[in-house]
Amino acid sequence: MFKFLGMNEAHLDKNRKRTSWVVILTAITMLVEIYFGITSGSMALLADGIHMGSHVLAIGLSWVAYIFVRKVSKKDSFTGDSGKILSLSGYTSGLMLLIFALVILVEAFDRFFHPHVINFKDAILVAIIGLIVNILSALILHHNHEHSDHNIKAAYVHVLADALTSLAAIFGLTAAMIWEIPFIDTIAAIISSFVIITWSVGLLKDTGGVLMDIKQK
Incomplete structure (x- = not known):
């Protein structure tokens, strides 16, 4: 073992x-x-389905990393540090998270100058579905922090980030619908983006330190 x-x-x-x-x-x-987005004509549902696909890709990377580590660690010919494979996966996932956050931030700022008509009911429904799925995912991925596995930490941060955006969307969309102030939704997205950027930078520092053999303080 x-x-x-x-x-x-x-x-x-x-x-x-x-x-x-x-x-x-x-x-x-x-x-x-994606199915109900296409059949119902709801762009909100379709967009969230595509966004969810980006998280399937990122978390799927973490899953593949475990399979790869399990195989190479049992080979006598492998003399490297298996832990760095997980850290590399975590670093890549953190980088993807940072890119997603920046894209959301750019899109949010663009909405200030080019407002879109929002289907509030569909958008709120999508946000609630996303929040429920991410809460379940976070419960599944919850782990003991004393085990320094940056790979599962990256996956955990991804679902927390998605849960945060869903929660912010629910409050932002509800407030915008009640008070008829659409840009509240945009402000919520910007706040979420900055929080996610902070999380992703922290993850990049931790995993980058392992990859560069820098001792953690």
Whole structure:
């Protein structure tokens, strides 16, 4: 049984199974949202389904990393640090999260100058569905922080970030619908983006430190 980063094979296998369940849950939600977005003509549902696809890609990367680590760590020919594979996956996932946050930020600022008509009921429904799925995913991915697995931490941060955007959207859209002030939704998106950027930068620093063999303080 191999060990690294304070973890053993049992912990890695447990994290792999957790990640695989989240990938399946997120993928099913993505397909449902895209299907009903197309059949109902709701751009909000369709857009959220596509956005969910980006998280399937990121969390799927974490899942593949566990499978790869499990295989290479059992080969005598492999002499590298298996833990760095997980850290590399976490770093890549953190970079993707940062890019997603920046795209949302740019889109939010553009909405100030080019307002869109919002179908509030559909958008709020989508946000609620997204929030429920991400709460379930966060519960599945919740782990003991003493085990320094940056890969599952990256997946965990992804679902927390998505839950934050869903929560902000619910409050922002509801307030905008009640008070008829559409830009409240935009402000909520901007605030969420800055929080997510902070999370992703922290993740990049942690995983980057491991990859560069920099000791954590």
